[in-house]
Amino acid sequence: MLTISDLQGSRSQRRAELVSRRLFQGAAITTVVISLLILFVLFRGAINFLNLVEWDLGLLSDNGWFPRRERFDLRTIIAGSIVMGSVAMLVATPFGLGVAIYLSEYASPRVRRVIKPVVEVLAGIPSVIVGYFVLRFVAPEFVTPIFNPATQNNMLAAGIGIGVLVIPIMASVSEDALAAVPNSLREASYGIGARKFDTVVSVVLPAAVSGLVAAFIIAISRAIGETMVATMAGGFDGAGLFEGWAPTNRGLTMTAAMTNAVGGTDQDVGGPSFEVLYFVGGLLFALTLTLNVIGNRVVNRVREKY
């Protein structure tokens, strides 16, 4: 007669089953631990920073970011992130969206097979190399002759570099959104005699709009989090005054303020000029997390609809 124990498998089989499950589960839970550690490290460091600095009213609002002199004007670094992020999005949105619409609606399969890998190559270019490209080409050969800024390295040049880095993300998330639009919609449009232009503009794009918005939001989050180009080409070396909102001014992003907080203090780790790293990191984390959560929400909603 067949019993339960016959169907259970051998003892070694059951032990392997249990051990593998625990091991894999441990790895999955580690990812949650990482998130908790990020929160803990940033929160503790930010509190520490706020306790270290001597508070007076001008501390966070007097013009300029001078960590050594304990002047932490948040407006300087937030404005820098906003200006460079905006320039980046002005570059990345038309190009990224253009590539996505072209690949999804216009390109023949053969053209697609060539262009898609090229965009992926662009996605793989390390940000330091784009930083070098901005310093050696974009700033002197493109921005300076056209806009004639006061300094060769400025927020416009850095923003363009960040935009180049963001194009592939913008393109790939937008293309996913366009690919999610069911073909029956396009066929129905052609069926009643609409032209390609009307099909793309009045049918496909409105149907994909929430996915395109998600692409835009995720791209903004990447642009704000991008570090090396802003550090290398933003024009300031770790400290500076707020020169105004014009992109041709020099500027400091939150990310550049973070690398500079560490870079200049090889010997003296500690003190407000170093601890501000966690405070700015916490701000950056909260900002990008909010954008990513909104972006992912919108993406999921599109997936459910079709």
Place this chain on the structure above:
Amino acid sequence: MALTTPSDAGATAREVIAASLHRRDRDVRGIVLATLLLAATAATLVILVTLLTQVIGESAPYLADRGTEFLTTPIGSNPDQIGIWSGLYGSIGIGVIVIIVAIPMGIAAAIYLEEYADQGRRVTQLILVNIRNLAGVPAVIYGVLGFIIFVKWLDPITSGDTVIAAGLTMSVLVLPIVVITSMEAIRAVPQGLRDGGYGVGASRWEVVRDHVLPYAAPGILTGTVLSLARALGEAAPLIIVGAITGFLPETTLTEKFTAVPILIYRWSGQPQPPGSEFSFTAAAAGAGVVLLVLVLFFNASAIYLRNRFEKVRVGQ
């Protein structure tokens, strides 16, 4: 007369309808949009080509002069004599640690989430959302995490700001990418393959080991190769962890370290010292070429693997 009139009217109507179906007016808006889209795509390609031309163009005379010596010499203060050996040492060390730590761990987490976890449970959903959010956390933040955990807390193991701490930091950075791409590869395994295994009495682990993993291997490999390329190219977390941006002649596991992207960062902004034939920026371009070759090689093999993988699946 009475008989011909209707046929005349019919001919007129046919012409009117035919004319309205074949609109002669040029579709100006359509042409403009198509041209703009093509221009945007072409401009993106031009940007890529300009970037590659700039890097290769500036580095060519420098690399031709230096030869393989550029790869084997440590960094220094004279651009005519410096090399990237210290950086290569750090980058290779980081790559090895990522292969040892992040890749097995990421694949294990993906197996759990796809094969073991109950998808309907809240905890599973929480882990999935969490991984997606981790993938969007800026790289600098991982640097801060790595600095506290691997440089400060785990100092006895990593000896402070060393290649080991940097490699572990990069492992945490790429972990979500490994998990997400491995999950996609595992999800693409046909259910029938699993059912076949269970049907002959295999345990879950046996099905994973003998059926799921071999089938998903090319897809998983694609993801791991991409994550390796990412780990080699990132610079921001390394600066936070404490990579040396000045001069460092030594290459050991227990001393301060540097990496190729850090050298590019450092040299790109350095003025040309008097009396030297080449500038630091030429050296930066040279290091850029080395990094591009490494990263693009990994990326290209990932794209190739994925395309082959897709073809095999379509062919089924």
